Amino acid sequence: MRLGQAIPERPGTTLRRLIREQAPLIVPGCYNALSARVLEEAGFPAVYMSGYGSSLALLGLPAAGLSTLTETAMNARLIAAAVKVPVIADADTGFGNAINVVRTVEEYIRSGLGGMHLEDQVAPKRCGHVAGREVVDRKEAVGKMRAAHATRQALDPEFVLIARTDSRGAHGGSLDEAIWRANALLEAGGDLAFVEGPKDMAEIERVCKEVKGPVFYNMTGISPRMTREQMASLGIAVTILPGVTMRASIMAMYDLAVAIRDKGPIAEAEFNRKLADHPLGNTHEFAGFDRIRALEEAFLPPETARKYEGTLGHVPRRAAE
Incomplete structure (x- = not known):
């Protein structure tokens, strides 16, 4: 749950x-x-x-x-x-x-x-x-x-x-x-x-x-x-x-680690470009930050939302959006 x-x-x-x-x-x-x-x-x-x-x-x-x-x-x-x-x-x-x-x-x-x-x-x-x-x-x-x-x-x-x-x-x-x-x-x-x-x-x-x-x-x-x-x-x-997801994870993590080892940090940027088009590419949304903001709106004082104003980084969607 x-x-x-x-x-x-x-x-x-x-x-x-x-x-x-x-x-x-x-x-x-x-x-x-x-x-x-x-x-x-x-x-x-x-x-x-x-x-x-x-x-x-x-x-x-x-x-x-x-x-x-x-x-x-x-x-x-x-x-x-x-x-x-x-x-x-x-x-x-x-x-x-x-x-x-x-x-x-x-x-x-x-x-x-x-x-x-x-x-x-x-x-x-x-x-x-x-x-x-x-x-x-x-x-x-x-x-x-x-x-x-x-x-x-x-x-x-x-x-x-x-x-x-x-x-x-x-x-x-x-x-x-x-x-x-x-x-x-x-x-x-x-x-x-x-x-x-x-x-x-x-x-x-x-x-x-x-x-x-x-x-x-x-x-x-x-x-x-x-x-x-x-x-x-x-x-x-x-x-x-x-074991299929475990083996897939092992292979994917190893392959990315080798790419970073061989190409340097730029390999992470290449990986991110591929990830952007994936159904789960927005990790913040998948993790559930939108749900956290919805709970904040439901149960915390309204002024709590001010912390999102003028800040940098991923902004979770509001419940009404």
């Missing part, structure tokens, strides 16, 4: 409606409040907080179980507060056992999220498309989902729980095991099943056919790329593209 705006319906309620109406719901990944706002401005009805992107953006570290619940929940809270659309967030392993999962769900719901996914990796975990993953046993995985479901029911039954299993690509893993776990986790309270890392279309087709509930698909890493029409024909409910 942005500054001064009314509270809409609960994020989980909105997310459930979007999943019903738009399947497949396409949800790009963000890694902080700024990237979430860019995605919202581009017209996406929901956004996804990438665990990989959060770890790299906040800590400069890989997604290898190094970020804490406090850090991750803080990022989720800031993202949810910055946008009006519902946010789905990576919750890793729940940051411990079933008891830790209870607190994780509590923190995520109170952060204003629409949903989260919980995985069955051993802690510390690692990115689902990096080798060397291990998973907990079936009993522990199911117990953690039961704990997540019970907590969700007590606080916000509309909050969406996505049951993720990494057993397909884990050490000694198989697709048969992943499908068994996906169904068991759905039965334990998950709303959607997330089988991480199917390696080809044949495996995706098996997942969609044999999983007894809505499928959540991660189109990244080794997973095959598909069109919206292909996903709809398979019955996929939600597809995330978690």
